[in-house]
Structures are given as C-alpha cells and as structure tokens.
Amino acid sequence: MSAPAVDPALLDPALLDPALLDPALLDDVRVRLATGRTGADAAVRDAVRDSGRVLGSDALRDLERAARAALTGAGPLQALLDTPEVTDVLVNGPREVWIDRGTGLERTRVDLGTAAEARTLAVRLAALGGQRLDDACPTVDARLPDGTRLHAILEPLAEAGAVISLRVLRTRAFTVEELVASGALPRQWAGLLRALVLRRANVLVSGGTGTGKTTLLATLLSLVPDDERVVTVEEARELRPAHPHVVHLAARRANVEGVGAVDLADLVRNALRMRPDRIVLGECRGAEVREVLMAMNTGHDGGFATLHANAVAVVPARLEALAGLAGMTREAVAAQAAGALDVVLHLRRSHGARYLAEIGLVGRTPGGELGVRTAARWSGSGGCEIEPDAWGELVGRYGPW
Known part of the structure; x- marks a missing residue:
C-alpha cells in the first residue's frame, strides 16, 4: 500500500x-x-x-x-x-x-x-x-x-x-452534533440516538475494526442523565464518556507467573452487584456475552455493548457463535437476545470515512430464530433509505424525536 x-x-x-x-x-x-x-x-x-x-x-x-x-x-x-x-x-x-x-x-x-x-x-x-x-x-x-x-x-x-x-486512547467523547458535523451521522438520526438513550433501549453497536464503535458508544453514554450510575466493563479501558458518574472496570491478564487473571465475564457478574443504572460491555469477544444478555433480561435496561460484525444481518450469527462458547444453544441465544436487545447500530468505514450505516431492530423470525431487520440505511452521504415496516415500528417504540 x-x-x-x-x-x-x-x-x-x-x-x-x-x-x-x-x-x-x-x-x-x-x-x-x-x-x-x-x-x-x-x-x-x-x-x-x-x-x-x-x-x-x-x-x-x-x-x-x-x-x-x-x-x-x-x-x-x-x-x-x-x-x-x-x-x-x-x-x-x-x-x-x-x-x-x-x-x-x-x-x-x-x-x-x-x-x-x-x-x-x-x-x-x-x-x-x-x-x-x-x-x-x-x-x-x-x-x-x-x-x-x-x-x-x-x-x-x-x-x-x-x-x-x-x-491511542481517545481523551474525550464527541457530542452528537460533532458526529453530524464530521459526517459520521446523518442529521435526521441525531434525535433517534438521543431517544434510544433517554428511553432506555438496549443497544448493540456493531462494525468492523476501526469503524468508530468506541467513539459512538462514548457519545451515547454522554447522553445518559447525570443522576444515573454507569458501570463499564472493558478488556482495556477506552471509553471516556462526558458523564459525572462512571465506574470503569477493566479485565486483567495473567501475570508472568500465569496467575491473577480476571476476565470480562467475571467483571460483568461483579458489575451487577454494584447498583448500576446502566451496564456497558466495551466489546463482546467471547463467553461473556451470556452474562450481558442475562443482565439485560433481569431489569437492567438501557445497556450497551459493542460487537465485531460485517452487517446488521449477520449480527445473529455472531451472537450465536460467541454464546456457543458459553455452552448456550441456538434456541437459548434466540430467546435471550430477542428479549435483551432492542436496536443494532452498525458502523462502516469506506474511503477513510467512518459513519453510521444501518439501524436494525432485534426480534425473532417467523420460524422462531433470532433476527435483525434493517430499519434504515445510509451510505455516508445523501439521503437515508427507510424500510417502512421496521422504521414504523422503531418510531412507534421510541418516537417521536
């Protein structure tokens, strides 16, 4: 290159x-x-x-x-x-x-x-x-x-x-307005992001490496009301939201003697005991996805997580693969994820630009499997494409904004 x-x-x-x-x-x-x-x-x-x-x-x-x-x-x-x-x-x-x-x-x-x-x-x-x-x-x-x-x-x-x-660790979070100005977000979706946070949707941010998942997540967390306690769980501390009450938990690898490791699943379980208003998993990489789905299904709404995925449509397969590491069956993943997750925000990177490309609604297919329906798409410029049925359901849940 x-x-x-x-x-x-x-x-x-x-x-x-x-x-x-x-x-x-x-x-x-x-x-x-x-x-x-x-x-x-x-x-x-x-x-x-x-x-x-x-x-x-x-x-x-x-x-x-x-x-x-x-x-x-x-x-x-x-x-x-x-x-x-x-x-x-x-x-x-x-x-x-x-x-x-x-x-x-x-x-x-x-x-x-x-x-x-x-x-x-x-x-x-x-x-x-x-x-x-x-x-x-x-x-x-x-x-x-x-x-x-x-x-x-x-x-x-x-x-x-x-x-x-x-x-590099980013030292501050961008505002929604700054994301719009930089071309990372269409202006007509800014109100939706605020509504997802304020109405306590459980949001999964997906995308490839370097697409801006952590950047978008920090922006969303900065919108959480100041009187709520946010507990973040990360492999390495990266999230720096502009919020007055954030507790950061970071995994620890084993030392040179091979002892002392604390993994993400352990931290998620500990986070549940810390009186959180919002639980955030910086990135789903493995079996810890089970703890996150269980947490979001036990009254801890308004949570966030990030996931590596190529598109909204492949998010179910990625969740099934990771949850399989924790011994969950495909049926169990569908039941837990459909009840735990509400919206997927998918990011892309193209020609050096990072932008929010798709918004998806999580649910179950007619056959009972886990599915994510695309509600809206954006190419990084121009207007947004809307899927009327899924978009109408999204507006019905979280609108108006």
Missing part, C-alpha cells in the same frame, strides 16, 4: 532520534527513577544540574520530553502517539512505521534503526504494560500506563524483529 509520508512538522526530532540523548545522562535519570522518589521531569532536572550542564528552558523541556519517551513512553513512537487525531500507530518493520488519523494509513519517516532495536522497543513496551514478551512468549496484548493499547509479535512469527500495533 502506498501513502504519502506524514508532514515532518508532526515529528519532534528530540523524541525521534535517540542519539540526541546523552547515554550517561539517560542512565543517571534511569537510576533516579528506579528509586521511586521522583518523577521523570524532576529526575531529568536533577541529573542535568548534577552534571554541571547549563540548558535553556526550551532545551530542558525537549530533554524532559525525550527522557519520558525513552524511559516511560513509546520512545521514537511517542511523538506520533501525541499527535492530535492519530488513532493508530503501526510498526511493520524498523523503517515501516504507519499512522492512521481517520482518513486511512499514512507512512511516516520514523526510523527505529535495526530489527534488534525494534524488538527491544516491543519488549520494553510490553514490560511497561506488565506483560512478558520473549522467545517463550512471542505475542502480547497489553495496556500502557497512559491507556494506549499494545499488541506486539516477535520474530520468527513476524518479520523484521517485531510487529507493533498501538491504539
């Missing part, structure tokens, strides 16, 4: 070139940090003072940023993670570093050096996330201290030392 390089102005040389950091000074800062008595910036200032160097305020600030990146951040990748609008940083090899700013992949000029240096960076990032990455455990999923999601895989499973994927 070919793409233009990122504007060099986006890349801070002090963060990208490790040679600009004096190794002796960096070692001194590392020792000071190891004592745990000071932060990175204070450690840099103390190390500079004790070395007898005289630096101006700008140079000192650059050195502090470079040290943070090298010791507690993503090293030469940190400048990309800090760039506004970047959602993903992808390393395919030492000289193949790409970013996504919402309009497709762009190749950068970042050079990580050798394959061995790329591997060293991946191992250090895994350690920052409290995980092991080596020949005996060559793949890792972790969360960095700032919330960034990390996936890395080492040679020989991948070429060029290591392949690294970083997903």
Whole structure:
C-alpha cells in the first residue's frame, strides 16, 4: 500500500532520534527513577544540574520530553502517539512505521534503526504494560500506563524483529452534533440516538475494526442523565464518556507467573452487584456475552455493548457463535437476545470515512430464530433509505424525536 509520508512538522526530532540523548545522562535519570522518589521531569532536572550542564528552558523541556519517551513512553513512537487525531500507530518493520488519523494509513519517516532495536522497543513496551514478551512468549496484548493499547509479535512469527500495533486512547467523547458535523451521522438520526438513550433501549453497536464503535458508544453514554450510575466493563479501558458518574472496570491478564487473571465475564457478574443504572460491555469477544444478555433480561435496561460484525444481518450469527462458547444453544441465544436487545447500530468505514450505516431492530423470525431487520440505511452521504415496516415500528417504540 502506498501513502504519502506524514508532514515532518508532526515529528519532534528530540523524541525521534535517540542519539540526541546523552547515554550517561539517560542512565543517571534511569537510576533516579528506579528509586521511586521522583518523577521523570524532576529526575531529568536533577541529573542535568548534577552534571554541571547549563540548558535553556526550551532545551530542558525537549530533554524532559525525550527522557519520558525513552524511559516511560513509546520512545521514537511517542511523538506520533501525541499527535492530535492519530488513532493508530503501526510498526511493520524498523523503517515501516504507519499512522492512521481517520482518513486511512499514512507512512511516516520514523526510523527505529535495526530489527534488534525494534524488538527491544516491543519488549520494553510490553514490560511497561506488565506483560512478558520473549522467545517463550512471542505475542502480547497489553495496556500502557497512559491507556494506549499494545499488541506486539516477535520474530520468527513476524518479520523484521517485531510487529507493533498501538491504539491511542481517545481523551474525550464527541457530542452528537460533532458526529453530524464530521459526517459520521446523518442529521435526521441525531434525535433517534438521543431517544434510544433517554428511553432506555438496549443497544448493540456493531462494525468492523476501526469503524468508530468506541467513539459512538462514548457519545451515547454522554447522553445518559447525570443522576444515573454507569458501570463499564472493558478488556482495556477506552471509553471516556462526558458523564459525572462512571465506574470503569477493566479485565486483567495473567501475570508472568500465569496467575491473577480476571476476565470480562467475571467483571460483568461483579458489575451487577454494584447498583448500576446502566451496564456497558466495551466489546463482546467471547463467553461473556451470556452474562450481558442475562443482565439485560433481569431489569437492567438501557445497556450497551459493542460487537465485531460485517452487517446488521449477520449480527445473529455472531451472537450465536460467541454464546456457543458459553455452552448456550441456538434456541437459548434466540430467546435471550430477542428479549435483551432492542436496536443494532452498525458502523462502516469506506474511503477513510467512518459513519453510521444501518439501524436494525432485534426480534425473532417467523420460524422462531433470532433476527435483525434493517430499519434504515445510509451510505455516508445523501439521503437515508427507510424500510417502512421496521422504521414504523422503531418510531412507534421510541418516537417521536
């Protein structure tokens, strides 16, 4: 895939070139940090003072940023993670570093050096996330201290030392108006989204990777009334809704000794005991879908979850496959899901644009199977297509808006 390089102005040389950091000074800062008595910036200032160097305020600030990146951040990748609008940083090899700013992949000029240096960076990032990455455990999923999601895989499973994927944690939720302005949502559906939240519909947000499921979910949660308690359950904390009462629960992987794991199903069961007004599952990946469906069927309405799916029509098959991991039969899934879920909001990504493409109503087919009927479609531009029967039922349940 070919793409233009990122504007060099986006890349801070002090963060990208490790040679600009004096190794002796960096070692001194590392020792000071190891004592745990000071932060990175204070450690840099103390190390500079004790070395007898005289630096101006700008140079000192650059050195502090470079040290943070090298010791507690993503090293030469940190400048990309800090760039506004970047959602993903992808390393395919030492000289193949790409970013996504919402309009497709762009190749950068970042050079990580050798394959061995790329591997060293991946191992250090895994350690920052409290995980092991080596020949005996060559793949890792972790969360960095700032919330960034990390996936890395080492040679020989991948070429060029290591392949690294970083997903940036979004710091704020968009409003519905901002989604409309950005082209992610047709204006005529804005009122529907508000109605789904305020009238406590159980909503499933579906779509492929990178289509904006978490972004839309954070927007919906920001519409929840302030006097309601929201409990979110996620594999890695990503949701940042603009809401005053959110309790975040995040799964924990086993440590290097193979113990201490807490999975999503455990967290959903705990969330039910926390007096939630809304239960939110960041992403249905496996057997935890059983707990979510059961929760939504026991009076916990107004809940949300996300699911990987290609279209509204295949959501039933995806739910059946995941629930099958929990030992649920197809009939049990149909009964539970039809009673638990109300609406599916499906997102697509096309030509770099992310948008809400379909709205579906969950129910049962004449044969008693789980089904989702498309009520409306949108191509990302122009007018919306309406399926009269399903749309009329949607308006009857949640309208007017």
